[in-house]
Amino acid sequence: MALANPKQSATEARLTALTLPSGGWSEPARQDALLRLQAMGLPQRRDEYWKFTRPDTLLDSQAPTAAVFVNDDGRMFEAYDQINIVFVDGVFDADASDELVLEGVHVERLADIADKDIHWAKDLYGTLESKGQTPVERPFAALNTAFASDGVVIHVTGKPSKPVCLTYIHNSEVSDAILHNVVRVDEGAELTLLENGPAAARFNNVTEIDIADGGTLHFIRAHGRDHERRAVTHMFARLGEKSTFKAFTLTVNGVLTRNECVIELAGNDAFAHVAGACVGDGDFHHDDTVFITHDALNCESRQVFKKVLRNGATGVFQGKILVKAGAQKTDGYQISQALLLDGDSQFLAKPELEIYADDVICSHGSTTGAIDEEALYYLRSRGVPKSAATDLLTLAFLIEAVEEIDDKVIADTIVSRLESWLARR
Amino acid sequence: MLNINNLHVELEEEDKKILKGVDLTIKAGTVHAIMGPNGSGKSTLSYVLSGKDGYDVTEGAATLDGLDLLDMEPEERAAAGLFLAFQYPVEIPGVGNMTFLRTAVNAQRKARGEDEMSAADFLKLVRARAKELKIDADMLKRPVNVGFSGGEKKRNEILQMAMLEPKMCILDETDSGLDVDAMKLVAQGVNALRAEGRSFLVITHYQRLLDHIKPDVVHIMADGKIIKSGGPDLALEVENNGYEDILAEVA
Numbered sequence: 012m013a014l015a016n017p018k019q020s021a022t023e024a025r026l027t028a029l030t031l032p033s034g035g036w037s038e039p040a041r042q043d044a045l046l047r048l049q050a051m052g053l054p055q056r057r058d059e060y061w062k063f064t065r066p067d068t069l070l071d072s073q074a075p076t077a078a079v080f081v082n083d084d085g086r087m088f089e090a091y092d093q094i095n096i097v098f099v100d101g102v103f104d105a106d107a108s109d110e111l112v113l114e115g116v117h118v119e120r121l122a123d124i125a126d127k128d129i130h131w132a133k134d135l136y137g138t139l140e141s142k143g144q145t146p147v148e149r150p151f152a153a154l155n156t157a158f159a160s161d162g163v164v165i166h167v168t169g170k171p172s173k174p175v176c177l178t179y180i181h182n183s184e185v186s187d188a189i190l191h192n193v194v195r196v197d198e199g200a201e202l203t204l205l206e207n208g209p210a211a212a213r214f215n216n217v218t219e220i221d222i223a224d225g226g227t228l229h230f231i232r233a234h235g236r237d238h239e240r241r242a243v244t245h246m247f248a249r250l251g252e253k254s255t256f257k258a259f260t261l262t263v264n265g266v267l268t269r270n271e272c273v274i275e276l277a278g279n280d281a282f283a284h285v286a287g288a289c290v291g292d293g294d295f296h297h298d299d300t301v302f303i304t305h306d307a308l309n310c311e312s313r314q315v316f317k318k319v320l321r322n323g324a325t326g327v328f329q330g331k332i333l334v335k336a337g338a339q340k341t342d343g344y345q346i347s348q349a350l351l352l353d354g355d356s357q358f359l360a361k362p363e364l365e366i367y368a369d370d371v372i373c374s375h376g377s378t379t380g381a382i383d384e385e386a387l388y389y390l391r392s393r394g395v396p397k398s399a400a401t402d403l404l405t406l407a408f409l410i411e412a413v414e415e416i417d418d419k420v421i422a423d424t425i426v427s428r429l430e431s432w433l434a435r436r
Numbered sequence: 437m438l439n440i441n442n443l444h445v446e447l448e449e450e451d452k453k454i455l456k457g458v459d460l461t462i463k464a465g466t467v468h469a470i471m472g473p474n475g476s477g478k479s480t481l482s483y484v485l486s487g488k489d490g491y492d493v494t495e496g497a498a499t500l501d502g503l504d505l506l507d508m509e510p511e512e513r514a515a516a517g518l519f520l521a522f523q524y525p526v527e528i529p530g531v532g533n534m535t536f537l538r539t540a541v542n543a544q545r546k547a548r549g550e551d552e553m554s555a556a557d558f559l560k561l562v563r564a565r566a567k568e569l570k571i572d573a574d575m576l577k578r579p580v581n582v583g584f585s586g587g588e589k590k591r592n593e594i595l596q597m598a599m600l601e602p603k604m605c606i607l608d609e610t611d612s613g614l615d616v617d618a619m620k621l622v623a624q625g626v627n628a629l630r631a632e633g634r635s636f637l638v639i640t641h642y643q644r645l646l647d648h649i650k651p652d653v654v655h656i657m658a659d660g661k662i663i664k665s666g667g668p669d670l671a672l673e674v675e676n677n678g679y680e681d682i683l684a685e686v687a
Contacts, residue, residue, distance in 0.1 A: 384489070385526050386526050386528045388487075388488055388489065388510060388526075389525070389528070390536070390540075391487070391509065391511045392486050392487065392510045392519075392520055393540035393543075393544075393600065394514035394541075394543045394544035394600065395539055395540055396509075396511045396547075397509070397511065399543065400511075403535075403539065404528070404530075404531070406530070407528065407530025408530060410530045411529070411530055
């Protein structure tokens, strides 16, 4: 009898609880994804790419329970005029959602279009995810493509007057949500996409983004304030000529977060900026894993990640810039920084550059440190009490990531959430 | 106002004595200057008074209007009316100058049991004070001291002083790194704040600054002690003859 392969048995165990949706345009893509997943297997602790983050709780066939957090701050992007689409524990809530009508953008639900034989999303669904599996495997993304129960497909044809917001509410202690979104931005079109909320006790989310020449997508995400929730998310983006993709993710609390971001700069003169700010206390593990491929001339990519950690919290950053042969005039920048508010917390960083072109500017940096004592003394000497001065410096540290957001009002909202996190401590 | 009595200070990390019995009394409304060669302990005195970490007071006392300064946190000393204009103002990326000023002003008011200053009143006051120091709106918006020139940093210190209205102002080599025009501007800022209930301790290497900020008393500090005190003429003597004569005379 052959020895059981732990990877294979873990994958099979996970799959027992899932059913592959059948029929409609997406079935071939889902079947392909399942084959991919079975071939690669779900990650194990020994896998290099999961060295800093234990995948165990993401592998269980049942999601670990997570207490539902009652948010007293109100919904994060409430104040904006928007099209809001609400999922509760991964299930669409029609009553809470707006009508999906807005000039310049066409929004549909994956579940609504599942039975159709033909849909434009067929060209994208699972395509960018599949491409993003090389050179590094991302099994949870393949699992998502195969088994996603719902999500939205967004076709941006113009410049809609307001953002589209996906609100992910976590309502049941035992909940496991798998949502898959597809965004296509036409030539010269532009959208702001907002995402907010923990979604479920355990959330697996994939967003595939295809931006045509001259298109723009601003993508701002926040994971809510639940302490016990787990999330593994992937965004896969392909950028056409002179297109812009700007993503920002705010993470406050959460026992486990793994955010993977895979970007391919496929057209000349494209811009990709990804940033994130996270604040965690105690049982908190936050992993940003980024892979940016430059495959065209004169593109710019920028990664700015900031983490504030305390009481034993852990931060992880794995960021890679791959510059392919011929991707001349690439400008790649990457910075990951952690502010440790005590001696118990840790930050694990693995910045990487792999460059096959000779006329490029690429830089990366990573720092881990405590509050600057000189700055603290300076503030206190002006009468600012120690705790307030510490908060001011902590916020200042995070603001450098928040400043990556173009929209001032959204940036201010993020800052106020960070301020209230600090005030609660 | 400020009373320093037989102050002995050592560095915390190494067994090095810096101040070896400083005595100094500054009356309300007066301007005192301290001059002295490098390494005499002038800056240490200012740090110890304002509450910087890393110094051990082994003997002696320092009080501000009878309050034991050495027993207070830096922010409490500030709220009690002590202000140190730094020799090397600290850059704080990510904190806007305006936010910093407003936070400091209101923190001190709160500590003294006063109402916070309204945003409108604050803005009006800061604009007026900034104008006198030729600090433009851009400098107020920028992060604290980040990208400021040497002169801008020193003017920013004086602006903070003008906003906080302390009663005991210590200026630690505020003239260092300044050209003649910038020094005049800073001195004007200081002179505008001179008042009956406000005292100054001006630490400097050169007599030049004292042409603009006229001291009532000049002290010479050497090897951790004040070795000689006198009128403004003492500063001129140092300017003309250096410290050697005075050091020799005391020895």
